[in-house]
Amino acid sequence: MGYFLKSYLHFFAFKVLILFYPFLISNVFADDLRIKINSGQVEPLPLAIADFTGEEGKANEIGRQIAEVISNNLVGSGQFKSVESAAFIAPPTSPSVRPNFTDWTPLGIKALITGSVKSINEQQIEVEFRLWDIIAETDLIGLRLSVDSQAWRRVAHIISDEIFERLSGDSGYFDTRIVYVAESGPQNKRLKRLAIMDQDGENHQYLTDGSFLVLTPRFSPTTQEITYLAYFKNEPRVYIFNLETGEQELLGSFPGMTFAPRFSPFGDKIIMSLAEKGVTDIYTMNLNNQEVIRLTNSPSIDTSPSFSPNGKKIIFNSDRGGSQQIYIMDANGRNVKRISFGKGRYATPVWAPKGELIAFTKMLKNKFYIGIMSPDGSGERLLAKGYLVEGPTWAPNGRVLMYFKQQAPIDDGKSSSVNLYKIDITGFRETRIITPSDGSDPAWSPLIPN
Amino acid sequence: MVMSTFISLGLHVSLIIFAYYGLPSFKVKEPIELPIDIVEDTPISSKTSLKLGDTKVKEIKKNKKTIKVENIKKAPPPPPLPSAKIIEKKNLELKKKNEIKEIAELVKKKPKLKIKKEKKIVLPKVVNKPEKIKKKQKENLAKGILNTLIKPEQIIKNSKKQKNKNNSKEMLKKIKKIAGNSYRQVQQTDLNLSQTDINKIENHVRKFFNVSYAASELRMVITLKISANLDGTVKRVQIIDETLYAKNKFYRATADAARRAVLDSSPLPLPKGKEKLFENIEFDFNPSSIFSY
Numbered sequence: 151m152g153y154f155l156k157s158y159l160h161f162f163a164f165k166v167l168i169l170f171y172p173f174l175i176s177n178v179f180a181d182d183l184r185i186k187i188n189s190g191q192v193e194p195l196p197l198a199i200a201d202f203t204g205e206e207g208k209a210n211e212i213g214r215q216i217a218e219v220i221s222n223n224l225v226g227s228g229q230f231k232s233v234e235s236a237a238f239i240a241p242p243t244s245p246s247v248r249p250n251f252t253d254w255t256p257l258g259i260k261a262l263i264t265g266s267v268k269s270i271n272e273q274q275i276e277v278e279f280r281l282w283d284i285i286a287e288t289d290l291i292g293l294r295l296s297v298d299s300q301a302w303r304r305v306a307h308i309i310s311d312e313i314f315e316r317l318s319g320d321s322g323y324f325d326t327r328i329v330y331v332a333e334s335g336p337q338n339k340r341l342k343r344l345a346i347m348d349q350d351g352e353n354h355q356y357l358t359d360g361s362f363l364v365l366t367p368r369f370s371p372t373t374q375e376i377t378y379l380a381y382f383k384n385e386p387r388v389y390i391f392n393l394e395t396g397e398q399e400l401l402g403s404f405p406g407m408t409f410a411p412r413f414s415p416f417g418d419k420i421i422m423s424l425a426e427k428g429v430t431d432i433y434t435m436n437l438n439n440q441e442v443i444r445l446t447n448s449p450s451i452d453t454s455p456s457f458s459p460n461g462k463k464i465i466f467n468s469d470r471g472g473s474q475q476i477y478i479m480d481a482n483g484r485n486v487k488r489i490s491f492g493k494g495r496y497a498t499p500v501w502a503p504k505g506e507l508i509a510f511t512k513m514l515k516n517k518f519y520i521g522i523m524s525p526d527g528s529g530e531r532l533l534a535k536g537y538l539v540e541g542p543t544w545a546p547n548g549r550v551l552m553y554f555k556q557q558a559p560i561d562d563g564k565s566s567s568v569n570l571y572k573i574d575i576t577g578f579r580e581t582r583i584i585t586p587s588d589g590s591d592p593a594w595s596p597l598i599p600n
Numbered sequence: 601m602v603m604s605t606f607i608s609l610g611l612h613v614s615l616i617i618f619a620y621y622g623l624p625s626f627k628v629k630e631p632i633e634l635p636i637d638i639v640e641d642t643p644i645s646s647k648t649s650l651k652l653g654d655t656k657v658k659e660i661k662k663n664k665k666t667i668k669v670e671n672i673k674k675a676p677p678p679p680p681l682p683s684a685k686i687i688e689k690k691n692l693e694l695k696k697k698n699e700i701k702e703i704a705e706l707v708k709k710k711p712k713l714k715i716k717k718e719k720k721i722v723l724p725k726v727v728n729k730p731e732k733i734k735k736k737q738k739e740n741l742a743k744g745i746l747n748t749l750i751k752p753e754q755i756i757k758n759s760k761k762q763k764n765k766n767n768s769k770e771m772l773k774k775i776k777k778i779a780g781n782s783y784r785q786v787q788q789t790d791l792n793l794s795q796t797d798i799n800k801i802e803n804h805v806r807k808f809f810n811v812s813y814a815a816s817e818l819r820m821v822i823t824l825k826i827s828a829n830l831d832g833t834v835k836r837v838q839i840i841d842e843t844l845y846a847k848n849k850f851y852r853a854t855a856d857a858a859r860r861a862v863l864d865s866s867p868l869p870l871p872k873g874k875e876k877l878f879e880n881i882e883f884d885f886n887p888s889s890i891f892s893y
């Protein structure tokens with residue numbers, strides 16, 4: 151009887167197990183199948199930028215120009231390529247109308263930008279745009295801006311930034327300005343003036359008349375002030391230029407020569423070099439209370455200081471080790487450490503806005519290079535090379551560098567031209583910035599606040 | 601012996617309880633009753649008030665009672681009474697019929713004959729003397745007999761194996777039927793993607809995965825849930841982490857690029873016979889390893 155019961159129970163248990171088998175199996179194989187994609191392409195994304203439509207002639211013209219500026223910005227970044235409008239099957243009529251996506255897919259377009267311009271009154275216009283994902287058949291972003299009709303170019307830059315950010319994930323850098331030294335005249339009587347322009351070279355303006363030599367202009371974090379070095383009455387001094395008022399102010403009175411000024415990340419201090427009795431050291435000056443603090447104290451030349459984005463560290467170049475190299479120290483001048491150990495000389499280090507890289511100028515075997523490295527000195531990469539390439543400055547998103555490049559002098563005694571160039575940190579796309587005259591010492595502004 | 605029986609009994613009872621309540625009951629959470637916040641009490645009148653000026657009088661049409669007058673068919677007239685001649689004729693016919701019946705019954709009743717069964721004659725058996733068989737012939741015979749004996753054994757064994765196989769198949773079918781929703785997962789145990797299959801799809805999709813160098817900022821994997829038709833065309837793409845998609849601009853841009861890649865790569869080169877697996881599959885896009893500048 152017992153044996154019978156036992157065998158029956160065993161049989162029953164087996165049946166129960168069979169019943170639960172699917173549950174066990176389903177738990178084991180509960181995870182869905184996965185395929186890992188660890189590689190891809192980093193190629194310009196094909197875009198279609200349709201002319202912004204307008205109700206009447208003026209609005210139509212502005213719309214066409216806005217589309218052109220957006221196209222130049224995005225294509226100029228190297229991350230996008232624009233398809234000619236002649237290839238469009240059915241140009242879009244309004245940004246609020248959903249496009250027929252099948253008209254765009256044969257052109258290989260991945261994203262479409264449509265927009266409109268409407269005159270509110272004689273001075274004001276309303277610009278509307280929409281970014282469409284052609285493949286996913288959805289809109290990604292839409293924005294409406296009301297501005298002065300004279301400021302249409304800025305609207306185009308703002309729209310470019312929005313599109314750039316939405317498609318790449320990174321902040322744009324199109325609504326920014328460049329301050330630089332505009333050079334003209336013969337080599338022995340060179341005229342150097344402060345000039346300012348949009349990042350694409352438009353809206354060019356001279357800030358000084360050329361009666362005195364200017365060098366190394368740098369933007370304040372608010373973009374409203376510029377600090378620079380001027381040889382006024384043959385005395386090199388650091389000045390601050392206010393862009394709103396046009397006033398210039400001498401930064402303190404020092405016994406020696408002050409140069410290589412740069413604002414701190416919060417705009418409350420200026421860091422610079424002061425040369426006195428054959429010794430050049432780094433100082434900071436508080437703009438609120440005029441307090442001056444000496445940060446380095448060595449018999450060598452310490453110059454080109456630059457704050458880290460959080461203001462806690464400073465990089466500079468010094469020849470204290472025998473040759474010109476890059477050093478890092480705390481904001482109070484302590485813990486000085488050399489970070490560059492490559493061949494050649496290193497100069498003009500600039501900390502990237504995000505803090506992960508340092509741009510520098512390198513001199514090796516009669517050649518100049520623009521390069522980047524990590525703040526600990528590792529991962530050095532050289533991006534540009536030339537007879538003279540110098541003075542790197544970062545775009546606010548930390549993806550593009552601008553610098554100036556001079557060609558080798560020609561034998562007829564005339565000086566070779568100096569021009570501004572920009573390059574992205576991949577080092578593949580070097581583009582010349584067109585300026586009315588020669589240009590050197592560029593400084594890229596942060597994004598202009600709206 | 602008794603102890604072990606009790607232990608076994610206890611274990612089996614617990615198994616029965618476990619089977620009765622089932623696994624899912626452990627997973628199901630009881631709904632949490634949330635208190636309802638009363639914001640405003642709105643009194644509702646018993647009658648619906650009409651707006652002034654809206655008092656439209658609905659014209660109710662009275663239904664005219666229509667009485668249908670049905671036409672009732674008149675009953676047919678009774679048949680005429682039969683005459684005396686006809687009655688006589690009928691009586692004669694009946695008599696004749698009765699006589700024929702009586703004759704027929706007499707014919708049917710045949711006298712039964714009694715037949716005696718005789719025993720069969722048994723013939724004497726003729727016994728032939730067996731012939732002398734040679735040795736070789738004997739061996740051959742034996743082999744033949746053995747073969748005939750072995751063959752059926754093998755057939756029996758094979759048939760048993762077949763039966764077992766059929767039983768296991770039936771069992772699997774039963775399991776699948778019982779499993780219901782988990783049918784798909786059970787099926788996956790039969791079908792698995794090989795590394796070649798995976799590589800083929802990865803190589804195909806990555807050609808369309810075009811990202812910005814800003815994607816290097818993203819130190820995470822983007823997971824997309826994909827549903828493909830049997831011919832490889834992508835039916836649906838879903839970005840799993842919607843929170844991150846809304847918050848992180850790098851994630852959003854790269855996830856869009858990944859979605860474009862999947863849709864652009866449609867139709868996917870699905871491995872033959874494994875198309876079903878792609879009804880629900882996840883793609884993990886990892887852009888961090890793309891950049892090596």
